[in-house]
Each structure stands twice: as C-alpha cells, then as structure tokens.
Amino acid sequence: MVEWTEFERATIQDLFSKMDYDTVGQQSLARCLIVYPWTQRYFGNFGNLYNAAAIMGNPKVAAHGKVVIHGLDRAVKNMDNIKATYAELSVLHSEKLHVDPDNFRLLADCMTVVVAAQQGAAFTPDVQAALQKFLAVVVSSLGRQYH
Amino acid sequence: MVEWSAAERKIVADVWGKISIDEIGPQALARLLIVYPWTQRYFASFGDLSSAGAVLGNPKVSEHGKTVLGALDKAVKNMDDIKGLYAKLSKMHYDKLNVDPDNFRLLADCLSIVVATKFGSAFSPEVQATWQKFLSVVVAALTSKYF
Numbered sequence: 229m230v231e232w233t234e235f236e237r238a239t240i241q242d243l244f245s246k247m248d249y250d251t252v253g254q255q256s257l258a259r260c261l262i263v264y265p266w267t268q269r270y271f272g273n274f275g276n277l278y279n280a281a282a283i284m285g286n287p288k289v290a291a292h293g294k295v296v297i298h299g300l301d302r303a304v305k306n307m308d309n310i311k312a313t314y315a316e317l318s319v320l321h322s323e324k325l326h327v328d329p330d331n332f333r334l335l336a337d338c339m340t341v342v343v344a345a346q347q348g349a350a351f352t353p354d355v356q357a358a359l360q361k362f363l364a365v366v367v368s369s370l371g372r373q374y375h
Numbered sequence: 376m377v378e379w380s381a382a383e384r385k386i387v388a389d390v391w392g393k394i395s396i397d398e399i400g401p402q403a404l405a406r407l408l409i410v411y412p413w414t415q416r417y418f419a420s421f422g423d424l425s426s427a428g429a430v431l432g433n434p435k436v437s438e439h440g441k442t443v444l445g446a447l448d449k450a451v452k453n454m455d456d457i458k459g460l461y462a463k464l465s466k467m468h469y470d471k472l473n474v475d476p477d478n479f480r481l482l483a484d485c486l487s488i489v490v491a492t493k494f495g496s497a498f499s500p501e502v503q504a505t506w507q508k509f510l511s512v513v514v515a516a517l518t519s520k521y522f
Contacts, residue, residue: 255500263504280501337484344491345498353409354427356488360410 230365232307239358243343244304252342253293258283259338260331267331296335303366311369318373329371336363377512379454386505390490391451399489400444401437405430406485407478414478443482450513458516465520476518483510 261268262280271277274288283289299317303310321327340359344351379387407414409427418424421435430436446464450457468474487507491498498506 259500259503262500263507280504284500341487341491341498341503344488345495348492348495351488351492352427353406353431356406357410357427 229308230310235354236358236361237307239355240304240307240362243355243359244300247297247343249297250290250294252339252346253295253297254290255293255342256335256339257293257296258286258289259341260335261289263338264331264334267334270325270327270331297339300366303362303369307362310365311372314366314369315373318370321370322374329367329374332367332370336360336367339363376455377457382501383505383508384454386502387451387454387509390494390502390506391448394444394490394493396444396448397441399486399493400440400442402440402489403482403486404440404443405433405436406488407482408436410485411478411481414481417472417474417478444486447513450509450516454509457512458519461513461516462520465517468517469521476514476521479514479517483507483514486510 261271261277261283268277271288271292274286274292276282276286277289302313306313321329321332340356340363343359344356347355408418408424408430415424418436418439421433421439423429423433424436449460453460468476468479487503487510490506491503494502
C-alpha cells in the first residue's frame with residue numbers, strides 16, 4: 229500500500245480544494261493533444277483539432293478535460309486505496325477505449341505543468357514531489373488492469 | 376536532421392533570453408534531486424542532500440545546476456546540430472559518469488516545470504510544445520553515444 233506523509237495528504241487536499249477544475253481540465257487535455265499530437269487519435273469525434281488554436285477553442289476538449297479532472301476527485305477522497313478506486317476505470321480504458329497506458333503519464337505531466345504555471349513560486353519542490361507522487365499512483369492504478 | 380520552423384526557433388530563443396542560468400539551473404537540479412531521489416546517487420560527493428531544505432541550500436547543487444544549464448546555451452545557439460554538439464558530452468555521461476539516460480528526461484521535465492512556474496500563463500501550450508521538443512532533442516543527443 230502507498231504510504232502518505234501528513235504533508236503529502238495536506239498538500240493534495242489543499243491543491244484540489246482550491247483547484248479551478250474547468251480551467252485545469254481544459255488546459256491539461258488541450259496541452260496533451262497539442263504537445264503529444266498522437267494522443268489526438270483517441271478523439272476522432274471531437275471535430276477540429278487541426279492546430280493549437282483549434283484545440284484550445286474546442287468545446288468538446290474543454291468538456292472532456294473537465295470530466296477527466298473530476299475523475300481525480302475519487303482518488304483525492306480515497307488516497308489510501310487509489311488502486312481499488314480505479315479498478316473499473318482501468319478495465320474501461322484497456323478493454324473498451326484501448327488507450328495506451330503510456331498516455332496516462334503524458335496527461336499527468338501536462339496537468340503538472342498547468343498547476344505549476346498557475347501557482348508560480350508556490351509550486352515548491354515539495355509540493356511538486358507530492359503532486360507527482362499522487363499522479364504517479366493514479367497513473368499506475370489506471371494501468372493496473374491491463375495485464 | 377531535426378526540422379525547426381521559424382516560429383519554433385524564435386520561441387526557443389525568446390524563452391532562453393528570459394531565463395537566468397544562475398537562477399533556473401540550481402532550481403531545476405534541486406527539483407530533480409528532491410522529486411526523483413534516486414538521482415542523488417550521482418552526487419554522493421555533494422554533502423547534505425537529506426531533505427528538500429538541505430538540497431535547496433546546498434552550494435554544490437547550486438554550482439552544478441549552473442554548469443548544466445550553461446551547457447544548454449550551446450544548443451540554443453546551434454539548434455541545427457545539437458547531436459554533433461553533444462557527442463563528447465554524451466560519451467562522457469556514458470563512459471565516465473555512468474548515468475542512466477532516463478535521468479536526462481527527468482531533468483528536462485524539472486526544467487520545464489521551473490520555466491512554467493516562472494512564466495505562468497506565458498508558458499502557453501505552443502511554447503510548452505516547442506520547449507519540450509527542444510529538450511527532447513537535447514536528451515536524444517545526450518543519449519546518442521550510449522549505443
């Protein structure tokens with residue numbers, strides 16, 4: 229089981245309680261589609277993803293980004309059992325959506341960049357380490373049911 | 376050879392022009408050692424790395440951060456032959472320093488995070504994509520003599 233220090237728990241609760249889910253969701257998914265363009269293959273029905281401006285302005289990207297980030301809520305509320313929390317979602321991504329699990333890490337990286345840009349100097353090394361640890365556990369849980 | 380558009384060249388030069396090597400270098404290296412603690416194994420002679428505070432205050436980390444970031448300057452000024460530029464440095468990291476090349480990517484990620492905290496919303500998706508492309512080329516060049 230993953231061990232969390234008091235600092236890590238408090239940091240994650242704090243970050244997510246103050247988070248603007250709409251913005252972070254849209255930005256994270258948009259950046260993923262822009263910076264790692266092969267990820268666009270999963271969103272064939274999203275319409276215009278032709279360039280960065282199109283992606284940034286695409287309402288389906290914004291809506292889906294929000295869905296994905298809200299999906300993190302359950303992990304935030306169940307930090308001691310993230311693996312079980314995402315077991316079904318992992319099966320969905322592997323068996324139905326056929327998502328290469330490497331892409332979970334790419335989205336997590338984009339989310340980290342978005343939070344860093346928003347927080348500036350408040351995104352200290354300790355906070356970065358806590359968020360990246362949390363996201364790494366989420367990513368690992370989502371990849372768990374693939375094998 | 377890596378193709379760079381005029382826009383990409385401008386973005387890399389702009390970002391580099393706004394960064395202080397003395398400020399950003401130490402921060403990036405410190406974050407690497409804090410967020411990915413196994414990387415500390417390469418810096419056994421640096422003294423106290425036992426906590427985030429210790430790493431952030433460590434003068435050897437600071438010095439070495441400046442050295443590493445200073446070496447990026449050459450790549451910024453020679454974007455058309457980054458591989459040739461870093462051939463010797465790659466060989467040194469492989470033969471002499473025995474650095475696992477995965478760690479180059481981790482340091483590049485930390486550098487992007489530091490730039491994001493400094494630039495805020497100016498670290499737009501396009502800037503992020505270009506900057507990460509540049510760092511990927513650097514990482515590939517540093518890995519090129521490993522095989």
